[in-house]
Amino acid sequence: xxxxxxxxxxxxxxxxxxxxxxxxxxxxxxxxxxxxxxxxxxxxxxxxxxxxxxxxxxxxxxxxxxxxxxxxxxxxxxxxxxxxxxxxxxxxxxxxxxxxxxxxxxxxxxxxxxxxxxxxxxxxxxxxxxxxxxxxxxxxxxxxxxxxxxxxxxxxxxxxxxxxxxxxxxxxxxxxxxxxxxxxxxxxxxxxxxxxxxxxxxxxxxxxxxxxxxxxxxxxxxxxxxxxxxxxxxxxxxxxxxxxxxxxxxxxxxxxxxxxxxxxxxxxxxxxxxxxxxxxxxxxxxxxxxxxxxxxxxxxxxxxxxxxxxxxxxxxxxxxxxxxxxxxxxxxxxxxxxxxxxxxxxxxxxxxxxxxxxxxxxxxxxxxxxxxxxxxxxxxxxxxxxxx
Ligand SMILES: NC(=O)c1ccc[n+]([C@@H]2O[C@H](COP(=O)([O-])OP(=O)(O)OC[C@H]3O[C@@H](n4cnc5c(N)ncnc54)[C@H](O)[C@@H]3O)[C@@H](O)[C@H]2O)c1
Ligand SMILES: [Fe+2]
Numbered sequence: 001x002x003x004x005x006x007x008x009x010x011x012x013x014x015x016x017x018x019x020x021x022x023x024x025x026x027x028x029x030x031x032x033x034x035x036x037x038x039x040x041x042x043x044x045x046x047x048x049x050x051x052x053x054x055x056x057x058x059x060x061x062x063x064x065x066x067x068x069x070x071x072x073x074x075x076x077x078x079x080x081x082x083x084x085x086x087x088x089x090x091x092x093x094x095x096x097x098x099x100x101x102x103x104x105x106x107x108x109x110x111x112x113x114x115x116x117x118x119x120x121x122x123x124x125x126x127x128x129x130x131x132x133x134x135x136x137x138x139x140x141x142x143x144x145x146x147x148x149x150x151x152x153x154x155x156x157x158x159x160x161x162x163x164x165x166x167x168x169x170x171x172x173x174x175x176x177x178x179x180x181x182x183x184x185x186x187x188x189x190x191x192x193x194x195x196x197x198x199x200x201x202x203x204x205x206x207x208x209x210x211x212x213x214x215x216x217x218x219x220x221x222x223x224x225x226x227x228x229x230x231x232x233x234x235x236x237x238x239x240x241x242x243x244x245x246x247x248x249x250x251x252x253x254x255x256x257x258x259x260x261x262x263x264x265x266x267x268x269x270x271x272x273x274x275x276x277x278x279x280x281x282x283x284x285x286x287x288x289x290x291x292x293x294x295x296x297x298x299x300x301x302x303x304x305x306x307x308x309x310x311x312x313x314x315x316x317x318x319x320x321x322x323x324x325x326x327x328x329x330x331x332x333x334x335x336x337x338x339x340x341x342x343x344x345x346x347x348x349x350x351x352x353x354x355x356x357x358x359x360x361x362x363x364x365x366x367x368x369x370x371x372x373x374x375x376x377x378x379x380x381x382x383x384x385x386x387x388x
Pocket of ligand 2: 143
């Protein structure tokens with residue numbers, strides 16, 4: 001296991017009734033002027049907006065609103081939010097939604113305390129110098145953004161999608177009530193499942209040797225996702241299934257399972273180039289890319305793939321070589337994606353061969369990507385071509 005430092009200041013509330021019980025106190029600990037950040041109309045349609053507004057008003061909080069945060073949130077919205085916070089002397093951003101709203105909240109929070117263009121932080125030209133406090137209410141199980149410091153923003157002008165994080169951008173508090181995910185449409189539920197599984201894959205197929213407990217934790221989360229995915233996709237109001245999948249998404253991307261596993265990720269780096277240009281759902285892009293990436297790198301470490309087959313897909317490995325098990329594991333991954341109805345090809349989103357060269361070059365502009373096997377531009381291009 002690599003040496004590591006772990007710190008996570010987020011207070012996490014999980015389950016039914018926690019918002020009613022604790023939201024007002026958590027907000028008042030920080031201040032009385034709140035920017036409420038949300039996406040489309042779904043939180044108004046299913047009643048969460050009214051619930052939150054009533055709690056805040058009863059607590060004597062002054063609320064400013066910024067709705068319409070896009071999926072794959074855009075830099076222009078971040079700028080708008082920074083301006084609103086500065087003009088209205090905001091104490092706390094309360095982000096209510098999926099990963100896009102939460103990530104947008106993190107970018108606004110950093111931008112308010114940054115003396116310059118916040119995009120410089122995403123371009124790795126500058127480091128964050130602070131952030132306004134952020135609280136979150138999660139409505140979609142996918143990203144783990146509720147308990148990590150990272151966030152991803154799209155610059156639609158330059159067609160770039162970049163991630164950044166800082167010690168300042170952990171949410172101060174996050175509320176995860178599975179009932180708030182009941183209304184997530186079938187396709188978004190699928191994309192969320194693909195994203196959380198992808199986070200596990202990025203940890204699992206890492207060159208850093210896993211400590212035994214780490215390996216068990218990651219495999220446990222993956223096995224649970226595989227076991228519950230179909231149930232939650234087919235039964236959107238099955239509380240136990242929603243709760244299990246939500247817990248998996250938080251676990252899949254917070255330091256508790258990935259301690260010491262750091263570095264650039266392979267498929268996320270590629271996917272960001274795809275969704276920066278085509279605005280495709282993040283989890284859908286990952287589901288398309290992963291099997292092809294796996295085919296491409298399996299020879300580097302067949303034993304890790306064999307463990308995936310045996311410990312996640314429960315394949316009987318008796319008499320089979322690691323190479324055979326690696327092929328079985330990849331087929332199992334493909335079968336899983338097919339069963340839940342994940343997208344299969346980049347071409348289904350209108351992506352053509354003519355775009356791939358630029359995407360590949362962009363994906364490696366900060367250096368080679370991935371740790372399991374380092375990928376340069378040609379490797380990325382091969383994987384993108386196979387995924388078309
Ligand atoms: N911060 C991180 O650690 C991290 C990790 C992975 C991905 N990301 C980024 O997060 C973004 C994706 O976030 P996401 O997958 O959570 O999806 P999202 O936030 O983009 O939401 C997808 C769609 O679902 C809708 N929605 C959300 N909750 C709903 C509900 N309860 N009922 C009905 N509709 C609902 C939204 O309005 C939106 O249209 C991408 O930009 C991705 O790159 C961030
Ligand atoms: Fe992701």
